[in-house]
Amino acid sequence: MSLRPYCGIDFGTSNSAVSVGRGDQVQLVPVEGDAVTLPSALFFNTEEDHLSFGRKAIAEYLDGYEGRLMRALKSVLGSHLIGETTQVGTKRKNFREIIGLYIAHVKQAAERHAGEPIEDVVLGRPVHFVDDDEEANQRAENELRGIAEAQGFKTIRFEYEPLAAARDYASRLSARETVLVVDIGGGTSDFSVLSLSPDHSDILANTGVHIGGTDFDRLLSMDTAMVDMGWKSKLKSGLDMPGLTYHQLSTWHLINFLYTQKVMHSVRELHHLAERRDLTQRLIKVLEDRMGHAIASRIEAAKIALSSDAVTHIDYGDIDAGWVSDVRRETLITATAREVARVVATALLCVEKAGLKPDAIHTLFMTGGSTAMPGFEAAMQAAFPAASINYGDRFSSVASGLGLAARAAFKT
Ligand SMILES: Nc1ncnc2c1ncn2[C@@H]1O[C@H](COP(=O)(O)OP(=O)(O)OP(=O)(O)O)[C@@H](O)[C@H]1O
Ligand SMILES: [Mg+2]
Known part of the structure; x- marks a missing residue:
């Protein structure tokens, strides 16, 4: 058979x-x-x-x-x-x-x-x-x-x-270790603490939080591209520009919900009331041409570039001639600092749930694309000073x- x-x-x-x-x-x-x-x-x-x-x-x-x-x-x-x-x-x-x-x-x-x-x-x-x-x-x-x-x-x-990532790591292990698995993906950050040896594994704790690379994209977008489209500007009445459309436009899984007549109608109304119509005009163009994912892709590419470069350049000239944006690593770090700190706190919580002190962790086994976020490795090393860091294949x-x-x- x-x-x-x-x-x-x-x-x-x-x-x-x-x-x-x-x-x-x-x-x-x-x-x-x-x-x-x-x-x-x-x-x-x-x-x-x-x-x-x-x-x-x-x-x-x-x-x-x-x-x-x-x-x-x-x-x-x-x-x-x-x-x-x-x-x-x-x-x-x-x-x-x-x-x-x-x-x-x-x-x-x-x-x-x-x-x-x-x-x-x-x-x-x-x-x-x-x-x-x-x-x-x-x-x-x-x-x-x-x-x-x-x-x-x-x-x-x-x-x-x-836990799946831990199996991948354990398959290459030669001695007993207490491991914190760190998987920072596009949507979630997930952690497990295990006592691992080549032929045995004890799961001590699991935790997770719904923060990942798509949130880092959203936060960077809100502080850059969305500001360039009118977010944080004022209406002629002196009131603040409502944020809902900008929020949806910078959130990967919500973008398609903006492409309706109803949304177009309300955005045109806001444009009429806006103090900075030069900026809201870009928003109208993006929605009319359904370029939400194109913006999100450029923001994501900029975020990825900032893991190796101090500054990167985004060209939005196809939306508005001459619209370019220089994005600095500092801007990404500031925009995401609170959420990155929550991710590190969730890692510490996992170890606490396992009944361990941070210095009991021998190894941080890191996987997931967002472990490459600027400053993330250093923050994890500071939280777990006694641990050595080991990367699995980030994407597989x-x-x-x-x-x-x-x-x-x-x-x-
Ligand atoms: N160099 C980099 N710097 C920062 N972020 C990066 C880098 N490379 C990839 N990413 C981000 O990593 C994320 C994708 O990682 P991964 O493929 O591990 O996620 P996923 O497994 O699809 O998501 P999840 O496990 O949360 O469902 C994306 O948000 C991507 O932008
Ligand atoms: Mg994943």
Whole structure:
């Protein structure tokens, strides 16, 4: 009898990846060309009537094809938005269907590799999909389970993403260590404390908080691009400019909700009342041309550039001739300082929950793209002075570990 394949899927806010195994052998598999990671993006290309995923989806949107880009869909799980629909061409689609299309695409990549259908999966999940609301948190997991079932998975297990990363780390370990796993992603920051040895692991505590790279993008955007579009300016009456539209425009998973007649109408009204119509004119142009994701992409790229450069340059000349913005690392650090401090506090809380003092941690095993935020490593080192820092693959450690979890659960 041939061995049944199984898989582990990391459905990330920003990037996804999948490991496929059979018997003892388990590996990350290509999901877009040769790449083993796939941006968590779909583009409903209504101009050419097709659906694209990943890098291709983002490229088609940025190339100016008519259609609808969807990103950060994981942030919708557990929120009231999951039941909402969004306009795609002439149809409306709900978020369960849209996330289902994405999971189906990842499943197909796994099955292409396996050469047959796969029914058994371990899905990663953050410790908290939703902060401070256990019911919504459980609802989010149930929604993801339902979506995976609808795509044909039969046996579905969940594992906390940082525990999956710990399996990846443990697979390379030679001695016993007390490890704090630090996974700072696009949507959430997740932590686990484990006592790990090559053949044994004890989970001591898990914590998580709904702060990640998409929040850092939002905060940087609010302090730069949105100010350049009128946020923080005044109305002619002397009142402050209302912030809701700016807030939505800088939040990845809310951008599409702005593209309605109702929003256009109220923004045109505000423009009429604004003191700085030169700035609100840009907002109107961005909404009319549906450039919300283009702005967010430029902000994200600037944030990433600032992890290595002290200053970076964003060109918005396609929206308003001559509009350019120099963004300094200090601006990013100031904009995000409070949230980064909350992330570090959540790490300390995890260690406290484990009944340990910070200096009992031997290793910080760091994964997730947002661990590269300026100042983050230094802040973690200051909080855990006795620990040495070890990086896993920032974008695939969790998926590798979910493959190991699937092997433990499903190996035949
Ligand atoms: N050099 C960098 N500096 C700062 N942030 C970065 C850098 N590189 C990537 N990021 C950010 O990392 C995030 C993506 O990380 P990752 O792929 O680990 O998230 P994810 O697994 O999709 O999200 P989650 O686990 O929270 O659901 C994005 O917000 C991205 O902008
Ligand atoms: Mg992740």
